[in-house]
Amino acid sequence: MPKVSSKLAAAVKCSDEFNAAACMHCGICTAVCPMGYEILPRKLFRYVQVGLEDKVKENIPNIYSCLLCGMCSENCPAEVNIPENVRFLRKYINENEFNLS
């Protein structure tokens, strides 16, 4: 069973960059994303918010394939800054998974 990572949860909570609290899970972003992955961005953000680090790691290829085109945030009714959130995730993975800094 996937476990919640206290570390990821805390990192998300304390960050000014990642903010998906306003997301109401309508799925518009997923529908308009040109990459067409089911996971981007709605479900991915829920994994991040809840702190399911393993699930996030499983999706590293998706996170890096995002075009940062902003189609999603342009259409998001809750004004979630999605590309900014993706950038935060990449930074977190670079530091914690690839040991880059």
Added chain:
Amino acid sequence: MAQKRRIGVYVCHCGGNISDYVNVEEVADAVRNDPNVVVSRTHMFTCSDAAQQEMIDEIKEKQLDGLVIASCSPKLHMFTFRGMSERANLNQYQYIHVNLREQCSWVHTNDKVGATKKGIHLLRAGIAKCELTVPLNAIRIETKPRVLVVGAGVSGMRAAISLADMGLAVFLIEREAEAGGWALQTGKMGPEAQDGTDVVAKLLTRINQHENIMLHTSAEVVSKSGSIGDFNVSVRLPGDETVSLNVGAIVVTTGFEPYTPQTDEYGWGAPGVIPLKDFRQMLAEADGPLMHNGKPVRDVAFIYCVGSRQLKSESCPEPNSYCSRYCCLATTYTATLLHDLEQKTGQPVNQYHLYRDVRTYGALEPIYEKARTGGAIFLRWDPSNPPQVTTEGDQLTVKAKDHLLGGEELEIGADLVVLATGMRPRENDTLNDILKIPESKDGFYNEIHLKLRPVETMIDGVFIAGTAQGPKTLAESVASSLAAVAKTGGLLMKGYVDLEPLIAKVDTDKCIWCGECLKACPYGAIEKVNVGEKEIAFVIESMCKGAGPCVPVCPHNAIEIEGFRDDQITAMIDASIKELETK
């Protein structure tokens, strides 16, 4: 046949509500020549001022001594026409109401001939009853300008102050050594960010300064007698001293008991699984990062609806099916308190709120919003799949399903699991035996009507307020205690109360005191008295509601309800079947 009477009969069109389906002229004609009927006519709107004035004039002019109005439900206009009768110098209990709308025209819209026949039967029954009426007077009780308030939680304290401000003398009785109730243990409370102990301290200052309030702590009610307007209550004070208080009304604010989970229910019993109350205390006492077992607290899981909204099952045969109302507010507010502490100490704490529905209704929604945007994670659970709490060493694990991830299961490692336990009715057997306030199916004291009469009980002169009546937030508790104050003031400030005389009456010749009526009476209104050598039943006028369960059980036909006497009922039946055709 009883003595000759002079009865006026008025049949109402109700602007068509009745006359579209019942031939009201035919109804009025049918009884016009009855022996005791002096006048029988119709009105377009009987309740209109003009029609009332015409009836008043006619009652006076023709010296009528009985009145029958066939119109809408008595629930709508009985008091209108009682008032009108008095204005026409006719005793109000000699007016009889016949329901020709709700019980006839509205239910027989497809059969005018049949409805008209039925209308005549109903009217004849009304006339027969009217023929046997006697003038009655309301029972006037003088009320004492003093109130007993039982239970000095926030609800009781607040009620005491406002009653005293009205000029009534108030005795405030608290069982514990200290007044305040649960508010003493709730730490900072939402949504106003007031400390429970401060709220209590402020109320207590006002109470101690008020010359009209007498507060007794470590005190309990031991007996009660009398009835509305004039109760005698004995109260035991510390040191086994007993005082006797004479009061006009009693306000019961005995509060609630927090639900105690069963062993293993959401990990209850394991170290680190605590009720919300204890967590609030931890927050109130924290002067740095939260610590548990010598370690800083990093992850907290909150489980909502513990002991509330339960479903019936084998492990829970008697579920608390109601919502406890305060806990969504209290728990989301606790989330914001934890955010504040986080800001202060710089030590992040992850919060997982496992809820069923967030019921931060009305103006409380911003609290939830603040909790959520502050970073608390909300995960919804379904009663068929409640969260599971397990322990390994001192590590607590909560397993849950996240419905926003399509029901994917996840595991949360938590340092503390906080249970938002609901409200239960307080165990209060002694008091319940004394006051006999009916309880609702949830076990709280029962009001007469949740919306229309929310603080009155079936016992006249006894009011309920705060969480004793049902789960409430602090603001709701205070609102209900002020409602009880308004009702109590309305009763006592006038100095007297008029009660319906339509109550039980014992025939002292026939009664042989068998006690059957006493057993049947749900209001305790019957007593045994001695009249000379003989023991008979006696009806306490101020307590009898005229409900009548005593009547059919009497083996000697010795007890009757005034206004619904056997001779009246028999006459009504005879009259209504007078014109029935036998096929």
